[in-house]
Amino acid sequence: DAVQGAVVFHKVSFAYEEGRNTLKEISFKAKPGETIAIIGPTGAGKTSLIQLLSRFYDTSEGTITLDGRDIRTIRRESLRSHMAFVLQDSFLFEGTIRDNIRYGKLDATDSQVEEAAKLANAHSFIMRLSGGYDRVLIADGSGISQGQRQLIAIARAILKDPAILVLDEATSSIDTVSEIKIQEGLKRLMEGRTSFVIAHRLNTIREADRILVLKEGCLVEQGPHEELLGKQGLYSDLYHG
């Protein structure tokens, strides 16, 4: 039963503490393969929304469906097997680069690992490291740059080949060369998958199929870039800075 990646939020509310809703009646749809950008000020609820999708928390009210099925009826491990997360601080463990990438698909062969690394634009930097794929990373990932950590996380996600991708774009500055490599890797990763991107880059936002604008837990606007600009609401204000 292949997952297509259609996601629907229907009047989803969520509270960390009773009586204080962090998300309020959020409704939107993502068709398979679409890119949804999530934007809004700090504390607006962007990370919380993403965490509901993976059932890190469950909704207080409303429903989230995946391919028409209420996600509360899907076991967490099963749900997450269809998702990959590339987060600002993507987690790498103590072990070889090969094992860190293979974490996306434990039975992958060496050539599948390298293929994923090539698509992620990670192969060339790995080959320049002493030890190559067998280079051992220590738990905090030091010895490689933040940009390189992201490339490894992208390779891991490509190898996993999930229907749904969750991406939290880096806010910190990464040098331009790494940035271009990351962008190319991400583009390949996102192709054909439903992608939720907590977006900071204007390019990602402009190219998204739909932008969700969150403010204080409410979805105040949603639509593609041009349409939202035309509304001259919060998005237009944020865009024009």
Ligand code: DUT
């Ligand atoms: N919140 C909690 N408990 C938590 C996490 C968050 O009470 O464990 C609150 C803080 C905030 C709201 O929920 O008022 C939304 O937080 P979230 O982390 O979802 O906001 P964000 O949009 O992701 O903010 P940022 O841009 O700073 O990451």
Ligand code: MG
């Ligand atoms: Mg956040």
